Amino acid sequence: MTLTGETPKLIKAFAVLMFLASPMVATNALAMGSSDTWSSDGTDLSAVSELVDTGMYDMAIDKVENMLKDDPDNADLYNYLAYSQRKLGDFDSAAQNYERALMINPEHLGALEYQGELFLQTGKPEMARENLARLAQVCGTDCDEYKELSGKITN
Incomplete structure (x- = not known):
């Protein structure tokens, strides 16, 4: 069977939604380097990591922006935000958010x-x-x- 049109996108979106609804957590964030965990100072980053790893940058940006309301000093969140913005070509916003991440943690x-x-x-x-x-x-x-x-x- 060959998938055409919107079917692969729908399958991908469904898989991400199932992951987000699942209590199971994978062990490594692919796009964000050599992280050993998806937690950062008590913040669960697994959903954001999955969105980034599957190229769903718009959704990742929305999720991170909401998470930053509760955790505004989290360098990992700003790094994910900047990464997603950069991948979407929003270089100015990405530059600002990498700076924010590095102001919080200069050795990130x-x-x-x-x-x-x-x-x-x-x-x-x-x-x-x-x-x-x-x-x-x-x-x-x-x-x-x-x-x-x-x-x-x-x-």
Whole structure:
């Protein structure tokens, strides 16, 4: 059987909705680096992570914005928000929210990596290299975030 038209999108949306309704939680956030958990200071990030991992960035943005009302000092939430905005091409908002994440936690590995990717996308390779140097200081040259950003800078 071959799926055509809107059917794959509906199946994908149904799968995400089933995940959100399910009490089961997976163990790793794919799009956000090497996180060992989907919790951040008591905030469950699994639903946001699933939306981001499946490319449902608009829905992820809505979810994060609602979560920020209860947890306005969560660097992970700002990182997810910025990541989703960047993926949708809203570079100005993404830049502001990476900055917010890094103001809360200057050593946030994901925000440093993804802000560096934003710098590359917006023609600021020297700033991306600064983020790479910061990652080297914070986690060394063997951490996933350093390797990812380094690979994108050299390409």
